[in-house]
Each structure stands twice: as C-alpha cells, then as structure tokens.
Amino acid sequence: MTFDTRGFSQLTRQATDLMSETADVPTVLRSRLGAQHQLTRAAQEMVASIEIFVRELRSFDASGEPVVTDYQDL
C-alpha cells in the first residue's frame, strides 16, 4: 500500500507547535490542584498522547526523507 507522504514535514511542524503550546497545561493544573487531581491526570494523559503522536509523525516523516534526498542529489 502506498501513502501520500507529501506535506508531512509541514504537518510535523504543526504537531510540534501543538505539543509545545499545550506542554504547560499539566504544569498549571498541578500547581493549582496537585498531582493527584483528576484534571491534572487528564492533562498529563493528553500531553502524553500528543507526544506519542508527534514522535511517530517525526519518525514517519524522517523515514520518507532519505528517498526525497536521494532524488534531489541526482
């Protein structure tokens, strides 16, 4: 099965921005409510899921880059 990998660098950048913009949400909630509060834990779970998505997206994007680089080098 082939995938359209065009534009994944842009998506990776957007996802990275999303991750950095939400990174302090658990910190704010932890400082106000404590580490064990349900809201804090929900926010931590949210940040963890974004981090996993960004990591996998980066990996996917990076795995496609060498092919593009090879063609550009030619």
Add this chain to the structure above:
Amino acid sequence: MYIPEADFEYLIRTLSEARSRATELAVSVGSRLGSEHPLTQLANAAASNIENTLREVRSAAAERQESAGGLADLGSALQIEIPTPHPAPAPVSTAFTPPAGLDPEHWLHAFVDQLWAQARASGGVSFESAERFLQQRKDEFLRDFLIARRMYRTYPHLFPEIADETRQTTSPLG
C-alpha cells in the same frame, strides 16, 4: 485547591485552540494515510484527549461560577448587597432573519441561537464567548466531515450519486 479565573481563561483558550489544530491535523493525516492507519488513530486519540481535558476544565470553570452564584444568593438571603458580576439584562431584539435559501442545518443557525441564548441569559455576549461558540461550530463541522468521509469510504454503495459524479469527472470519456 483553587484555580483563579485568569487561569481558567488561559486553559480554555489554549485547549480550544489546541483542539482545533489537533482536529485539523487528524483530518490532514487521515486524508493522506487513511482512517485505519496507526498515525491517523494516534492523531484522533490526541484530539480526543484534548477534547476530554477541555470538557473537564470547562466543567470545573462552570462549577466555580455556580459557587460564585451561590454566594450571591446567600448574600441576597442575608440582605447583603453583593455586586453582580454581569450588568442587568437589557432588552434583546430577536429580529435576526437568516438569509433566504440557507439550509436549516447550516451552522449559522446554531451559532446565532447560541449567541441569543447567551445574550438572554447574561445580558450580553463577550468576544470570548462568540469565539468559543464559533469554534464549537467549526469543530462540529470537522467531526461531521470526518464521519461522513469514513461512511463514504466504508459504504460507497450507499452513496451512488457521489460515486457517479466521481466516475464522470475522472473518466476521460465522461
């Protein structure tokens, strides 16, 4: 344990924007890789987690406002004058008429209804509320779009007219 109102505003604004971006990312990834690809599912999971967190933060903010309202009621019962957080409700015109030909299910109807409801309830509408309502309509549209696309891909035989159009536009003889 106490969260100041400014923190709630910051969290809701941050999470609303994040939800919108995550939904758009999920749509973009899904359109390239398909809805069953693990990356699409991770994107959907991230968007869903943001949605859940936003809902819980909003719920906590609403509880906080209710607590403030309860304090006002207590003051009233004790005949203590406590300043109200909102101005007195002003008469609200209901003269809005949707443009002719606009589909009854168009998002504008729900958006305007929400604005009127907010105006009636609190005597005004803030820019933040209007932005939040508009964001809700946008998110709802994107969710419906995702569901419709998934349905079309899974059950194309249920949408013969779309399939016919697609064939006509892609066929060199069409």
